[in-house]
Amino acid sequence: MLKHSRRRALGLLIAAGIGIRLVPGASRALAAGEAEEPETTEDMEEAEEAESDEVECYDSKDFGPWKAQASDRSAGARLGEVPVLNPKACDLTIELQVNTDFDAKIFITGNPDELPEDFLIKPENRLIAKTAAGKVTVDEQLCGNCTDIYDDQVSVVLPLATAPLFRDEDSVELVIRLAGKEADCRFKVDTVTLRKALDWADERRDALAKERDDDKCVSPEGCFITTACCEVLGLGDDCFELRALRRYRDEVLAKQPGGVSDIARYYAQAPRILAGLSTQTRETRLLSVYARFVLPAAIAARLGLNRLAYRLYVRMLDELAPDMLTGAEQAPRPLR
Numbered sequence: 001m002l003k004h005s006r007r008r009a010l011g012l013l014i015a016a017g018i019g020i021r022l023v024p025g026a027s028r029a030l031a032a033g034e035a036e037e038p039e040t041t042e043d044m045e046e047a048e049e050a051e052s053d054e055v056e057c058y059d060s061k062d063f064g065p066w067k068a069q070a071s072d073r074s075a076g077a078r079l080g081e082v083p084v085l086n087p088k089a090c091d092l093t094i095e096l097q098v099n100t101d102f103d104a105k106i107f108i109t110g111n112p113d114e115l116p117e118d119f120l121i122k123p124e125n126r127l128i129a130k131t132a133a134g135k136v137t138v139d140e141q142l143c144g145n146c147t148d149i150y151d152d153q154v155s156v157v158l159p160l161a162t163a164p165l166f167r168d169e170d171s172v173e174l175v176i177r178l179a180g181k182e183a184d185c186r187f188k189v190d191t192v193t194l195r196k197a198l199d200w201a202d203e204r205r206d207a208l209a210k211e212r213d214d215d216k217c218v219s220p221e222g223c224f225i226t227t228a229c230c231e232v233l234g235l236g237d238d239c240f241e242l243r244a245l246r247r248y249r250d251e252v253l254a255k256q257p258g259g260v261s262d263i264a265r266y267y268a269q270a271p272r273i274l275a276g277l278s279t280q281t282r283e284t285r286l287l288s289v290y291a292r293f294v295l296p297a298a299i300a301a302r303l304g305l306n307r308l309a310y311r312l313y314v315r316m317l318d319e320l321a322p323d324m325l326t327g328a329e330q331a332p333r334p335l336r
Contacts, residue, residue, distance in 0.1 A: 057208035060264050061200055065190065068197035069264040072208040073250070075100045075201035076260050077194055082106075082174070082187040089183035092176060098194060099260075100202045102163035108176065109153045117149045124179035129162050132171045138162055142176065148307060166191050224270045225316070229290035232283050241290075241298040248301035248309055266317075273320050289316060 057072040068077045076099040084090050095107040108115070119125075121143045129138035138161045145157040165172045169191050176185040230239055253259040277285055293316035300308040 057212050058260075058264055058267055059204050059208060061197075061204075063197040063200070064193045066193050066197040067264075068201040068204070069260050070201040070204040070208060071254065071260050071263065072205065072212045074254050074260040075198070075205040077197035077201060078265070079189065079194075082189055085173070085186040085188055086183060090185035092185045094174070094176070094187055096174075096189060097262075098166055098198065100198050100205075102166045102198075103160075104158040104162060104166065105147070105256075106156050106158060106174070107153055108156065115149070115154060119179075120146065120149060120154055122179055124177075126175075126177040127156065127158070128175035128177065128184075129158075129165055130173040130175065131165060132169050132173075134173075137165060142178075148310065166194060224267075225274060225286075225289065225320070226294050228274055229286045229294045232286045233290060240302075241294055244298040244302040245294075245309075248306065252301075252306050269317070269321065273317075289320070292316075 058070070060067055060069040062068075063077070065081075066077045066079050069075070076097060079096040082094045082096050084093070092108055092110040094109070096104060097107075098104040123141050125142035127138065127140055127142045127144075128136060130136050138159055140159055142156065143154070145159070146154055147157055148155040162172070166189075172189040172191055174187045174189060176187075178185075226242060226245055227237070230236075230241055235241065249263060253262060293312050297309045297312040297316075300306075300312065
């Protein structure tokens, strides 16, 4: 137990250092009231006890290039790589996530030297959406609603005006225009298959909710990286770290556009990452992951610093995934 306490204390110190380095304004944000209003100890304990008793249900199904993904709380679909219409002129790739209300988010990936934040926020950079017939219905500043800019990737919540396109058109063309580039990046989205995926996800969400109420679904939490790290430390299933990150997952991430897709992707990849860890170095590796990523992310989530919690978990998977996964799987963005 003493060994576990010392390890956890070390993790707290490292967590503080990481938080300051990643978010220089974190202390100012907290002072300004960015975090949630403090709860009483009794309120926190009651909420965490109720949360730890919940069982989550998840499922997914492929519809052509789209993957429909559902939980007992939310539903959506993900297009892992949107076909680019002019690959010789475009060096960007995008992923697309859409929920059953047709709210959508795209993840743009490119050369990190060409996607710095001070460049992306320029009004000359545009996001354009066209109907199947080529009519422009959206032409807005690209980062009018960027939710996260991380190294080589930027997340953009699409304007509400794109929802009718996904709901009614046979296909949609998304265009990214970057200042200084000779050619736009043009992407085609198959919305007919998207609607089939969303219909399935919507029905599956209701079925999963009933399965949860009937205690017929099994939570997949036991094989996750966070749980494995906490087990190495001798921490129980109701420890602070697991409660904080589950709460972030269910109350923050799952309610965002594309959040259920992020969660489902993590569920699919985490067991494979764990299975690939060498038995000789497994404990040491998990202790390092706990100290540098899991505990800092849990603290950030508990303080309401959701963007920091997302960045930490992304960096964790970016470090672990290349050793265990191949191809497009090497760039997961599971939490935001």
